[in-house]
Amino acid sequence: IIAALGFASLINLQPVAAQQAPVKEKVTLLHGSHRTGKRTDAAMEKWRGHGLGQFIHWGLYAIPGGAWNGKQYNGAAEWIRSWNGIPKSTYDSLNYSFNPTAFDAKSWAKTAKQMGAKYVTFTTKHHDGFCLWPSKYTKYTVANSPYKKDIVKAVVDAYDQEGIDVILYFSVMDWNHPDWRYDIKSKEDSIAFERFKKFTRNQLIELLTNYPTVKGLWFDGTWDTSWVKQAAFADELETEMRKLRPGLIIGSRFRADENGKRHFDSNGVLMGDYEQGWERKIPSRIEDVHGNDWDCVMTVPENQWGYNAAWNGHIKTGLELIEMTARCVSLGGNFVLNFGPKGDGSIRQEELKLAAEIGDWMKINQQAIYNCGYAGYDKQDWGYFSKKTGTDKIYMLVFNVPVSGALRIKTPAKTVIKKASLLADATETFTPEQISGDEYFLHLKKGTHPQPFVIVLETAPGQQSNGVKYEKAK
Numbered sequence: 001i002i003a004a005l006g007f008a009s010l011i012n013l014q015p016v017a018a019q020q021a022p023v024k025e026k027v028t029l030l031h032g033s034h035r036t037g038k039r040t041d042a043a044m045e046k047w048r049g050h051g052l053g054q055f056i057h058w059g060l061y062a063i064p065g066g067a068w069n070g071k072q073y074n075g076a077a078e079w080i081r082s083w084n085g086i087p088k089s090t091y092d093s094l095n096y097s098f099n100p101t102a103f104d105a106k107s108w109a110k111t112a113k114q115m116g117a118k119y120v121t122f123t124t125k126h127h128d129g130f131c132l133w134p135s136k137y138t139k140y141t142v143a144n145s146p147y148k149k150d151i152v153k154a155v156v157d158a159y160d161q162e163g164i165d166v167i168l169y170f171s172v173m174d175w176n177h178p179d180w181r182y183d184i185k186s187k188e189d190s191i192a193f194e195r196f197k198k199f200t201r202n203q204l205i206e207l208l209t210n211y212p213t214v215k216g217l218w219f220d221g222t223w224d225t226s227w228v229k230q231a232a233f234a235d236e237l238e239t240e241m242r243k244l245r246p247g248l249i250i251g252s253r254f255r256a257d258e259n260g261k262r263h264f265d266s267n268g269v270l271m272g273d274y275e276q277g278w279e280r281k282i283p284s285r286i287e288d289v290h291g292n293d294w295d296c297v298m299t300v301p302e303n304q305w306g307y308n309a310a311w312n313g314h315i316k317t318g319l320e321l322i323e324m325t326a327r328c329v330s331l332g333g334n335f336v337l338n339f340g341p342k343g344d345g346s347i348r349q350e351e352l353k354l355a356a357e358i359g360d361w362m363k364i365n366q367q368a369i370y371n372c373g374y375a376g377y378d379k380q381d382w383g384y385f386s387k388k389t390g391t392d393k394i395y396m397l398v399f400n401v402p403v404s405g406a407l408r409i410k411t412p413a414k415t416v417i418k419k420a421s422l423l424a425d426a427t428e429t430f431t432p433e434q435i436s437g438d439e440y441f442l443h444l445k446k447g448t449h450p451q452p453f454v455i456v457l458e459t460a461p462g463q464q465s466n467g468v469k470y471e472k473a474k
């Protein structure tokens with residue numbers, strides 16, 4: 001018996017169910033997520049439908065543009081203050097050289113409009129602490145620069161004018177503020193950081209009060225221990241901001257729970273309204289987004305947010321960025337492309353060219369992007385599916401035409417394809433060839449699509465496919 005028991009203990013006799021990862025006991029949290037599942041209010045539905053956004057990183061770091069005293073730095077140029085290239089006091093005095101004579105918020109907003117961006121995320125204050133609005137709570141602002149004027153207001157007004165929603169980027173970490181701490185290790189640190197917390201709250205209430213039309217805040221610089229320890233304070237502040245601005249959209253990067261968990265609380269529930277972890281990376285499968293809203297923020301070079309005069313390495317092409325947009329929308333997220341204006345306020349030619357290329361494609365195919373999300377169709381090699389929210393309209397965003405010219409579709413069970421036509425020209429229709437119960441080929445005419453294109457499927461769920469037979473291409 002002992003031998004048998006011994007043997008038995010070697011193989012896992014547990015029923016399969018017990019072999020799953022043990023379900024973690026839910027822990028009681030005061031400062032974890034206060035909501036499960038997606039927000040369903042109108043403000044969030046609108047954000048969810050944007051599909052394509054613009055990020056703008058602009059500030060004092062655009063003056064050195066990644067170089068100083070003839071030396072080029074390879075890191076992300078907005079971090080130049082943190083390297084030893086520029087004495088910190090020299091960097092901190094750059095506000096006295098900030099006079100962007102080519103700054104024209106209206107032209108920025110027009111570029112965004114032409115690109116097809118539905119929202120912009122704009123840096124009010126990056127890690128260096130320089131405020132692009134005349135904050136009452138610090139001298140380190142645009143008011144104390146030769147330029148003087150309120151840049152945040154100019155941007156908010158110009159983008160509002162173009163009907164593009166504005167979300168304000170705000171870095172909690174503030175290298176300029178004397179009370180900023182990376183961690184709290186002493187009584188003195190604690191006293192200083194209490195002052196810093198008040199300062200941070202004051203600036204955020206100031207931003208939401210000065211610019212009441214903004215739709216959200218994109219927080220950053222919240223990873224250091226000092227802030228991660230402020231679960232209660234940050235939770236209270238988030239509640240206060242939401243009360244001040246009902247409908248305000250705040251992502252998962254703002255605050256940690258009382259166990260220091262960020263983005264997802266100790267029970268694995270998303271903090272905030274959408275996941276902000278997709279920075280310069282895109283989920284590959286729907287399972288990766290855990291049923292949450294999310295945005296992907298992306299740089300044109302490998303990793304440059306603020307202006308860097310010398311773009312090195314791979315510079316993404318318009319086609320790559322269009323495909324990234326399609327991929328994000330097909331997985332229910334938004335794609336937010338970064339622009340880094342120069343120190344004089346002008347946008348570099350490479351970025352203007354990309355905005356135009358993306359915009360040209362969006363003019364023809366925007367129906368497959370705006371107010372679209374995950375379609376629930378099996379991913380195919382030729383590209384991506386998206387679904388118009390609240391309808392049975394399916395889009396096929398085709399980037400990789402197979403040599404066979406046959407686009408495979410596997411519909412969810414009991415779905416019939418009533419019509420298939422080119423989005424750009426509805427008179428170009430396709431007769432699906434059924435290859436099995438719920439699999440079809442759409443046969444393309446040879447060599448007819450030099451650019452990525454979209455096919456619209458009118459579907460009727462609830463009926464078994466009627467097995468439309470393939471007719472020889474005309």
Ligand SMILES: C[C@@H]1O/C(=N\OC(=O)Nc2ccccc2)[C@@H](O)[C@H](O)[C@@H]1O
Nearest residue numbers: 057076078079220221223277279297305
């Ligand atoms: C959008 C970017 O956001 C940042 N940092 O993001 C992160 O720290 N991302 C991050 C960190 C840890 C894990 C995953 C993403 C900033 O430092 C950078 O200058 C830029 O503003």
